[in-house]
Amino acid sequence: MSCMGRTVFIGLDGVPHGLLKRLADDGTMPHCRRLFEIGNLHCIASTIPDISSVAWSSIITGKNPAEHGIFGFVDIPINTYRISFPNYLSLKSKPFWEKSEGRSVILNVPSTFPVREMNGVHISGFVSLDLERSVYPPGLLSQVKALDYKVDVDAEKAHVSMDMFLSDLDKTLTARGKVCDHLWQHEKWDTFMIVFTGTDRLMHFLWDAYEDEEHWYYKAFRGHFSKVDAIVGSIIDRLNDNDILVMCSDHGMEHLDKNVYVNAILKEHGFLHYDPALKGGFANIDGRTKAFSLDPARIYLNKRGKFPRGCVAPNDEEKIIEDICELFQRYAVGGKAVCKAIYRKKEIFHGPFIDLAPDIVLIGNEGINLHSGLTAENTSEETIFSGKHTQHDAFLYVRGRDKCPSVKEGFNVSNIIGYIDSLKAERWR
Amino acid sequence: MTKTLDHLSRLENQSIFIIREAYSQFRNIAMLWSIGKDSTTLMWLVRKAFFGKVPFAVLHIDTGYKFKEIYDFRDTYAQQWGINLMVVKNDEAIAQGVCPKTGKFECCNQLKTEALKQTMDKYKFKALYLGIRRDEHGIRAKERVFSTRDEDFEWDYKNQSPELWDQYKTKATHEEHIRVHPLLGWTELDIWQYILRENIPIVSLYFAKQGRRYRSIGCETCCSPVASQADTVEKIVEELQTSTISERSGRAQDKESAYIMQKLRSLGYM
Numbered sequence A: 001m002s003c004m005g006r007t008v009f010i011g012l013d014g015v016p017h018g019l020l021k022r023l024a025d026d027g028t029m030p031h032c033r034r035l036f037e038i039g040n041l042h043c044i045a046s047t048i049p050d051i052s053s054v055a056w057s058s059i060i061t062g063k064n065p066a067e068h069g070i071f072g073f074v075d076i077p078i079n080t081y082r083i084s085f086p087n088y089l090s091l092k093s094k095p096f097w098e099k100s101e102g103r104s105v106i107l108n109v110p111s112t113f114p115v116r117e118m119n120g121v122h123i124s125g126f127v128s129l130d131l132e133r134s135v136y137p138p139g140l141l142s143q144v145k146a147l148d149y150k151v152d153v154d155a156e157k158a159h160v161s162m163d164m165f166l167s168d169l170d171k172t173l174t175a176r177g178k179v180c181d182h183l184w185q186h187e188k189w190d191t192f193m194i195v196f197t198g199t200d201r202l203m204h205f206l207w208d209a210y211e212d213e214e215h216w217y218y219k220a221f222r223g224h225f226s227k228v229d230a231i232v233g234s235i236i237d238r239l240n241d242n243d244i245l246v247m248c249s250d251h252g253m254e255h256l257d258k259n260v261y262v263n264a265i266l267k268e269h270g271f272l273h274y275d276p277a278l279k280g281g282f283a284n285i286d287g288r289t290k291a292f293s294l295d296p297a298r299i300y301l302n303k304r305g306k307f308p309r310g311c312v313a314p315n316d317e318e319k320i321i322e323d324i325c326e327l328f329q330r331y332a333v334g335g336k337a338v339c340k341a342i343y344r345k346k347e348i349f350h351g352p353f354i355d356l357a358p359d360i361v362l363i364g365n366e367g368i369n370l371h372s373g374l375t376a377e378n379t380s381e382e383t384i385f386s387g388k389h390t391q392h393d394a395f396l397y398v399r400g401r402d403k404c405p406s407v408k409e410g411f412n413v414s415n416i417i418g419y420i421d422s423l424k425a426e427r428w429r
Numbered sequence B: 001m002t003k004t005l006d007h008l009s010r011l012e013n014q015s016i017f018i019i020r021e022a023y024s025q026f027r028n029i030a031m032l033w034s035i036g037k038d039s040t041t042l043m044w045l046v047r048k049a050f051f052g053k054v055p056f057a058v059l060h061i062d063t064g065y066k067f068k069e070i071y072d073f074r075d076t077y078a079q080q081w082g083i084n085l086m087v088v089k090n091d092e093a094i095a096q097g098v099c100p101k102t103g104k105f106e107c108c109n110q111l112k113t114e115a116l117k118q119t120m121d122k123y124k125f126k127a128l129y130l131g132i133r134r135d136e137h138g139i140r141a142k143e144r145v146f147s148t149r150d151e152d153f154e155w156d157y158k159n160q161s162p163e164l165w166d167q168y169k170t171k172a173t174h175e176e177h178i179r180v181h182p183l184l185g186w187t188e189l190d191i192w193q194y195i196l197r198e199n200i201p202i203v204s205l206y207f208a209k210q211g212r213r214y215r216s217i218g219c220e221t222c223c224s225p226v227a228s229q230a231d232t233v234e235k236i237v238e239e240l241q242t243s244t245i246s247e248r249s250g251r252a253q254d255k256e257s258a259y260i261m262q263k264l265r266s267l268g269y270m
């Protein structure tokens, strides 16, 4: 073992700073509570947009989306109106484990499917198409399968039966804990990273069970967090004093009141034209369309030369962007503004892939979940989901109060890797 | 297999008990029939509870935007089962075009709530049977088997206790009515297993045609069909029991895309 110690990096997908603090305080997560007494818990920002694929890509590369090229779970490649699904192959910057010399174990980082050769062990996270392409080295596959591992809970189950979903969530977590344990014991590593993703799924479906003590699933909600906490506890019990321990989430979460459909609003105001009766989604966008949006709320101008039926000329771009920003600034549902913030491309993106970036990104107001499907016929709707992502209120935890560089205002998830590097440098000194 | 039957029989017994108990307490009670699988199952249980009869009015809220199959099914079985059917319409709202064909929760709720309110007032119904299930919606997880409604039909779950009949009776003043949920503990899978066991007739929209079927047909939930090959009750049960989307996924590019799309949708994206 090097005198520098190892690095352990634990991700809790979607877990808000506020919730984590509360569950540590109320006894749901005693191991986290113990950690918070010996380290610093910070409230940090997510990426824009605040979506797991973008945020985790920024976390593992330390880069802006226009540098790593991931802007969402879906994309429309230039010169098409075809939906594509960016994956690990689309990531245009190297993750930290491909830049460091040491050996890494990387377990369940979202948007790292399919795996590729690396120095260590890599088991990819959501969205994964099959286990075969999710495990590196391939020789480990049979062991992973033997431990009943699966990448993600079957969220489909929540739409059939909440009990079935919860039992699957629990099984998935148990298996993840076993694989974590196995890798910890049997692999040599300098960096160990694990992301727990069930937390995000649970909060999407049952945020109201977090807030309401009389909720049928109140105990089940806390039970899942306790179990995550127990696995975290088993990890910290095995740490050495000179190991670096960092924990973080990729975005925050809050109560969801309503889904608001960006494309329906663009359509309502004449920016978007398509026939909803036709199959094929975005392929039906017609030549009068000035702008369309991709999940969660990334608005792209339908630029001439960029898209097949693009009609927006370079001279008109500014005006249309202004009109759309103005529309969303005043747009309200039930008396409540739908946007908390509106960003133009240049304010938030920098890097070689800025041409692929959306022209505008909207951040939903409190309780407002912005969506960009094309099938919605109404501009807003109730939904069975009760939690939604937030751009604010993600967290970063670093063990050891001494020798920790400060976390500056405006710190976001893409700064974490740089921060860990500075921690290492600090300890090396 | 026996285990399943026992489980279903237990659910059946509980539901029938609740149905009979509510009827004996209120008499002036009605039932909401959406023609969907849940409320049709409820209808089946009611007929069992009262030996083939339905001794109270059955309300069908007609939003004017239902599928033809639903109307056909309703009329056929209303006649066959001798149901005292009351079709409830909020003509005013319909005239205003409140609810689109595939409209979801909010607009339809407005339509339904208003129409229902008018009818409950007009006939002075004291209570209403509904075929909702606890696992159906996040927002329903906190429902009780019996729940009081105030005048504005707001949830009032904090001011109720789950099983005290007497308390309910005294609480049921002029302003409110009691909602009775005999199927609250059932899951989607229970419903389909029971439909299979009892051979309950079901609207054809639930069965797959050209690789798609409706998982729910009411206006309250999403009306868009899901990818499925299940064209019989047996296959639907099997689909719910065993097939996760991962097992259905293949290797072809578009199948992979469809798989990812479905994964993302189930998490609320898209």
Ligand SMILES: [Zn+2]
Residues within 6 Å of the ligand: A014, A052, A200, A201, A204, A389
């Ligand atoms: Zn999420």
